Amino acid sequence: MAAKIFIDGEHGTTGLQIRTRMAGRRDVELLSIPEAERRNAAMREDLLNSADIAILCLPDDASKEAVSMLAGNNNVRIIDTSTAYRVAPDWAYGFAELDKGQAEKIRSARHVSNPGCYPTGAVSLLRPLRNARLLPDGYPVSVNAVSGYTGGGKQLIGQMEDASREDALSANNFLYGLTLKHKHVPEMKTHGLLDRAPLFSPSVGRFAQGMIVQVPLFLEDLQDGATVEKIHATLVEHYAGQDIVSVVSLDESAKLPRVDAEELVNTDRMKLFVFGTPGGAHVNLVALLDNLGKGASGAAVQNMDLMLSA
Ligand SMILES: NC(=O)C1=CN([C@@H]2O[C@H](COP(=O)(O)OP(=O)(O)OC[C@H]3O[C@@H](n4cnc5c(N)ncnc54)[C@H](OP(=O)(O)O)[C@@H]3O)[C@@H](O)[C@H]2O)C=CC1
Ligand SMILES: CC(=O)N[C@@H](CCC(=O)OP(=O)(O)O)C(=O)O
CATH class of the missing domain: 3.40.50.720 (NAD(P)-binding Rossmann-like Domain)
Structure with missing residues (x-):
């Protein structure tokens, strides 16, 4: 039945x-x-x-x-x-x-x-690193993101698409959540297994669907021995055998000139990237998804x- x-x-x-x-x-x-x-x-x-x-x-x-x-x-x-x-x-x-x-x-x-759409990206990147203890207690995590405007539901869709409205928005890209008290912070902290609340800065672009979530990290403040390769391998191991979430290879990521927020629109998939230069000081973890798909x-x-x- x-x-x-x-x-x-x-x-x-x-x-x-x-x-x-x-x-x-x-x-x-x-x-x-x-x-x-x-x-x-x-x-x-x-x-x-x-x-x-x-x-x-x-x-x-x-x-x-x-x-x-x-x-x-x-x-x-x-x-x-x-x-x-x-x-x-x-x-x-x-x-x-x-x-x-x-x-x-x-x-x-x-x-x-x-x-939540943003926590889906942030937690997917952070949790495996906390489980593997690569990300130490006390690390000050920042999460920066851009969402398609459907993320704000009917209200924001109307404001972005109907220029005749009194509350119409003309910006092509705007930051919001400027008090840094976004409703997604507790969710990122809890399911990202963080001991400190992350500093979350969201934004919206003039495209309907799509999302990029970024977590930049300083390698010297991670666990001793943390490298771009080790972080990538940790994510690969965590998502092995999954078909909805995939980790892009370091080779492929290294060749990319840009990441398009709309690449996965109308799919339910999420791609994770580890950007950085072998031997460099920084790594940028990126999750790419459709806010209305996997989000x-x-x-x-x-x-x-x-x-x-x-
Ligand atoms: N949009 C996104 O990308 C994401 C949204 N979500 C979550 O999904 C939920 C819905 O968001 P979204 O679809 O974007 O919002 P929308 O505003 O597009 O849709 C909400 C719907 O709920 C209806 N509604 C509102 N209040 C009531 C009520 N008291 N009783 C019955 N129906 C009601 C609205 O009707 P009316 O037209 O009359 O207002 C509308 O049809 C939210 O909690 C949001 O956080 C989660 C992840 C991503
Ligand atoms: C662009 C935009 O406004 N996004 C929403 C988040 C999406 C949403 O409300 O839904 P979830 O909390 O379930 O992800 C916001 O920042 O409040």
Whole structure:
């Protein structure tokens, strides 16, 4: 029998892309709410409680409301794409490649928090280095990133695409999160296994989808003996056998004149690069993904598939 899936927020940016990814599948039956009724609490509650898996594609407050609508119903499993539960200890973190065993945790979990787009990149680079102790306690980690403007959902899409709006944005590239208190910092710290909060500086470019996340490191402040080659080998070993996350070879990276933020648009893949010169003092770790692919909707479908395979 097909599993019943309800996407709460199916008419939003992340929800729509999940729906598109499920089109034509026979193993899932989508329960749908008409767009005009998307905020009808009674209808949402009914659909949420009729699902086998509810995928929440809502702002944090609405996600928490949806979870409360399911309180006491042990038959419905939840994937939440918001920030609300990403560091909650009783939710499985939905980054299947996090560690050996994470995919199994997701497979059997009732509550799965889908990672944030920027943390997907940052955690994928940092966690293997912390596990291998290459990145020592106390290291001051910086994360610099650029996102396509769909990362800001319907609101930012409207501001970037409709010049007639009063709140239209004309910038082609802007920094934001200037207070350095972005909602993704706790998630990067927790799942990156960092003992200090990273300094996170995000930006947006005038392209719809795509993302680059950079973590620059000073080799002399890492564990003794840390080199470009050793860092690369650590990432290669961590992601061996994975098909969604791949580590680009040092040879290939060394030949690249540039990295295009849109290269992986409309895919669910993520590429990791280690840039630097052998014998040099610095290394720049880079994650390349689609903010709506591995950064959101693609990861949600990957998690749903794991849960359906339980
Ligand atoms: N966009 C991205 O790249 C990523 C987004 N996410 C997360 O996904 C979630 C959704 O984001 P996104 O799709 O971008 O946002 P959008 O604003 O594009 O979509 C949100 C949808 O939720 C609906 N909604 C808002 N409040 C309520 C409510 N109280 N009850 C029912 N429906 C409601 C909105 O309806 P209305 O049109 O009426 O406002 C809209 O359809 C967020 O938590 C975000 O953090 C995660 C990773 C990346
Ligand atoms: C460009 C932009 O505005 N991006 C969002 C992050 C994306 C998002 O809201 O979703 P996740 O938290 O689930 O990744 C922001 O910085 O708030």
